[in-house]
Amino acid sequence: MTAAEHDDLRASLRDLADVAEPTDMYDRALGRSRRIGRREAAVGTTAAVVVLAALGSGLWHLPHASPENKKSTAAAVPSQSATAAPSWSATMEAPRPVPSMATSATADEVRPPHRGNRPQTSSTPATPLSRTITDLPGHAFYREGGTVVKLSPADGETQTVLRDTTSAVGISPDGARIAYEENGALMVGPATADGTPQQVATGVTSPDQAPAWSPTGDRLLVAVTAPGVLDLASGEITPLPEGLTEGQHFRWSGDGSKLVYATSYCGLGVAGTQDQSGTAVPVLGDTQTADNPDGLAACKPTSVDATGERVTVPLQTTGEDAAGTDAADAVVDTATGDLVQLPVSGSIVGAVFDADGNLLVRTREDDVTKLSLFGTDNTLKVQATEPSSVRDLDLIAYTR
Amino acid sequence: MDAREADYAHFVRARSHALLRSAYLLTGDQHLAEDLVQEALARTHRAWARLERPEHAEAYCRKVMYHAQVSFWRRPKVAEVFPSDFEPDQRRGTDDPAEAAVERLVLRRALLTLSAKQRAVIVLRFFEDHTEVEAAQLLGVSVSTVKTQTARALDKLRALMPDARMLPEPGR
Known part of the structure; x- marks a missing residue:
C-alpha cells in the first residue's frame, strides 16, 4: 500500500474530525487536575506497606480475615514515612494513592489499598506448582x-x-x-x-x-x-x-x-x-x-x-x-x-x-x-x- | 497566574481543538471527546513541571489520551450510533452537502464498530500520520500489533463501507 492510496481515508477522517467543535478546556482541565491533586494529597502510603506485608504473610487468602489477624499484622509493621511517587506516568501505571493509616483510629480499619481503576497486584508473587x-x-x-x-x-x-x-x-x-x-x-x-x-x-x-x-x-x-x-x-x-x-x-x-x-x-x-x-x-x-x-x-x-x-x-x-x-x-x-x-x-x-x-x-x-x-x-x-x-x-x- | 501556569493555559487554548478532533474520532461524540481531552489535559497539568518543552506536553497529552481510551482497565467510552444525532452539515465545501453528511455518518458508524485499539491505530496512522513505529510507541504495543490491528481495522472498514472509494484493495 502506498501513502497515496490512503489519501481518501485521510481526507474522510479530517472531514469527520471537523464535526468536533472548539471548546475552551482550560477551566475544566484545571478543575480536574486540582481534584486529582487533592485526592493525592489526602492519602499516604503507610497502609500499602501494611497490606503488602499482610500479603507476604498469605493473608490475601482470607477475604474475611478476623480483626485479630488484621490487628496483629498491622502492629507488626513499622510505620514508614510516605514517599510520594510521581503523580502519574504516561502509561497510567503509576501507583494510585491508598488510604492512610493516619486517618484510621485503629488497625482494624485497615483496608486493602484501593487504587482506583488500577488492577491490583501483590509484590510477593506466589510460586506455581507448574509453569507449563x-x-x-x-x-x-x-x-x-x-x-x-x-x-x-x-x-x-x-x-x-x-x-x-x-x-x-x-x-x-x-x-x-x-x-x-x-x-x-x-x-x-x-x-x-x-x-x-x-x-x-x-x-x-x-x-x-x-x-x-x-x-x-x-x-x-x-x-x-x-x-x-x-x-x-x-x-x-x-x-x-x-x-x-x-x-x-x-x-x-x-x-x-x-x-x-x-x-x-x-x-x-x-x-x-x-x-x-x-x-x-x-x-x-x-x-x-x-x-x-x-x-x-x-x-x-x-x-x-x-x-x-x-x-x-x-x-x-x-x-x-x-x-x-x-x-x-x-x-x-x-x-x-x-x-x-x-x-x-x-x-x-x-x-x-x-x-x-x-x-x-x-x-x-x-x-x-x-x-x-x-x-x-x-x-x-x-x-x-x-x-x-x-x-x-x-x-x-x-x-x- | 505565574509563568508556568500561563504557559499551560496557552498550551491548552492553542491545542485543545486539535486534541478534540482526534478525541472525536476516538469516541464519536463531542461530549465524550471533551471528557477524554479534559482528563488528558488534567494529567498533563499534573506533570507540567516535568515537561520541558511545549512539544513534549502535546506528545504526553496525546499519549495519555490514547492510553485512557484503549487501556484494558479503563472502559473505553464511545458514543452509540443514532442517525438522528447526525444532522447534515452545510458548512463543508462539497458539491452535495447531504451526500457529504451521509459519508461522515457512515464513516463514524464504521469507526465505532472497531475495537478501541483498532480505532486508535486508524486515527494514529491515517489522521495524525504517525508511522507504525511511532504508533506502537504511543500505544505501548509492538509494531507487529499495530500492523495486525491496522490490517484488521481496514478489513472491517472495507466490509462496512463497501461503496467507499477511500480504502485500498487488500494486497495493493
Missing part, C-alpha cells in the same frame, strides 16, 4: 469485537466459535455451548468452529444481560422485558422476584446458591436464589467520598466464585457506564467491597472464575502475557505464558 501451559486444564474463551475464540491450553489449540456477533455471550460451565442473542432471539450452539446454533427463546435483549448459564448448564438467566431464568428443557422463563428486576448483568455462584449483579448506580448486589431482594456490596458505586475515597465502581460483574464470596469485575470509577469490554481486572470481596489482592506480578488484564471456583488470572508484564490458575484453595496451580494467538483478545470466560 499444557498443565492448564479446561478452556479459556477470548473475545475481540464480534469474534469469540476458544483456547484449549492442553493442546494449544485455538478455534473461533462465533463470528460477527454484536451480542454479549455466555459460555456454559463445561465449555461446550455458547449462548448469545441475535436479532432478539436467544441462540445456543456448540462452542466449536462449525457448530449449528438453535433458537431457544425470543424477545431477548443482551446489552444489560449476557445469557448467564446456571452452574448445572440447564438454565440461562436472560433479560426479556425483565431478567428471568429460562429452563432450557421446557423453554419456560421464570421472572426474577420484583426486588431484583432493577439488577443487570446477573451471574451465578458456582454452587448455584447466589446471584451477583450490578445495580443501576454501578454498585454490586448479592441475592440468594430464593431471596426476594438483594444485599448491596459496600464501597463500590458509593458516591460518598468518605466511604469510597477512590470513587470505585463496578458496572458489570463477569464471574462469581463457588460460593458467592468473590466476584470478578472490570473496575471502573463512579460516573462511568457499563460500555466497553467484558475483561475483568479485579476481584471483589462481596462481603466487604474490598479488592482481593492477587499474588501475581504485572498488570492484571483479565480475571475470571470457573463454576468450580478456580480463578484464572491473566497478567501482562514487559509485553509478556501470562495465565495463572488458582485452585479453590487459592494455591497457584499453573502459571505459564499465554499462547500468542490470543494476544490481542480479551479474556471473557474460563470453563472445565
Whole structure:
C-alpha cells in the first residue's frame, strides 16, 4: 500500500474530525487536575506497606480475615514515612494513592489499598506448582469485537466459535455451548468452529444481560422485558422476584446458591436464589467520598466464585457506564467491597472464575502475557505464558 | 497566574481543538471527546513541571489520551450510533452537502464498530500520520500489533463501507 492510496481515508477522517467543535478546556482541565491533586494529597502510603506485608504473610487468602489477624499484622509493621511517587506516568501505571493509616483510629480499619481503576497486584508473587501451559486444564474463551475464540491450553489449540456477533455471550460451565442473542432471539450452539446454533427463546435483549448459564448448564438467566431464568428443557422463563428486576448483568455462584449483579448506580448486589431482594456490596458505586475515597465502581460483574464470596469485575470509577469490554481486572470481596489482592506480578488484564471456583488470572508484564490458575484453595496451580494467538483478545470466560 | 501556569493555559487554548478532533474520532461524540481531552489535559497539568518543552506536553497529552481510551482497565467510552444525532452539515465545501453528511455518518458508524485499539491505530496512522513505529510507541504495543490491528481495522472498514472509494484493495 502506498501513502497515496490512503489519501481518501485521510481526507474522510479530517472531514469527520471537523464535526468536533472548539471548546475552551482550560477551566475544566484545571478543575480536574486540582481534584486529582487533592485526592493525592489526602492519602499516604503507610497502609500499602501494611497490606503488602499482610500479603507476604498469605493473608490475601482470607477475604474475611478476623480483626485479630488484621490487628496483629498491622502492629507488626513499622510505620514508614510516605514517599510520594510521581503523580502519574504516561502509561497510567503509576501507583494510585491508598488510604492512610493516619486517618484510621485503629488497625482494624485497615483496608486493602484501593487504587482506583488500577488492577491490583501483590509484590510477593506466589510460586506455581507448574509453569507449563499444557498443565492448564479446561478452556479459556477470548473475545475481540464480534469474534469469540476458544483456547484449549492442553493442546494449544485455538478455534473461533462465533463470528460477527454484536451480542454479549455466555459460555456454559463445561465449555461446550455458547449462548448469545441475535436479532432478539436467544441462540445456543456448540462452542466449536462449525457448530449449528438453535433458537431457544425470543424477545431477548443482551446489552444489560449476557445469557448467564446456571452452574448445572440447564438454565440461562436472560433479560426479556425483565431478567428471568429460562429452563432450557421446557423453554419456560421464570421472572426474577420484583426486588431484583432493577439488577443487570446477573451471574451465578458456582454452587448455584447466589446471584451477583450490578445495580443501576454501578454498585454490586448479592441475592440468594430464593431471596426476594438483594444485599448491596459496600464501597463500590458509593458516591460518598468518605466511604469510597477512590470513587470505585463496578458496572458489570463477569464471574462469581463457588460460593458467592468473590466476584470478578472490570473496575471502573463512579460516573462511568457499563460500555466497553467484558475483561475483568479485579476481584471483589462481596462481603466487604474490598479488592482481593492477587499474588501475581504485572498488570492484571483479565480475571475470571470457573463454576468450580478456580480463578484464572491473566497478567501482562514487559509485553509478556501470562495465565495463572488458582485452585479453590487459592494455591497457584499453573502459571505459564499465554499462547500468542490470543494476544490481542480479551479474556471473557474460563470453563472445565 | 505565574509563568508556568500561563504557559499551560496557552498550551491548552492553542491545542485543545486539535486534541478534540482526534478525541472525536476516538469516541464519536463531542461530549465524550471533551471528557477524554479534559482528563488528558488534567494529567498533563499534573506533570507540567516535568515537561520541558511545549512539544513534549502535546506528545504526553496525546499519549495519555490514547492510553485512557484503549487501556484494558479503563472502559473505553464511545458514543452509540443514532442517525438522528447526525444532522447534515452545510458548512463543508462539497458539491452535495447531504451526500457529504451521509459519508461522515457512515464513516463514524464504521469507526465505532472497531475495537478501541483498532480505532486508535486508524486515527494514529491515517489522521495524525504517525508511522507504525511511532504508533506502537504511543500505544505501548509492538509494531507487529499495530500492523495486525491496522490490517484488521481496514478489513472491517472495507466490509462496512463497501461503496467507499477511500480504502485500498487488500494486497495493493
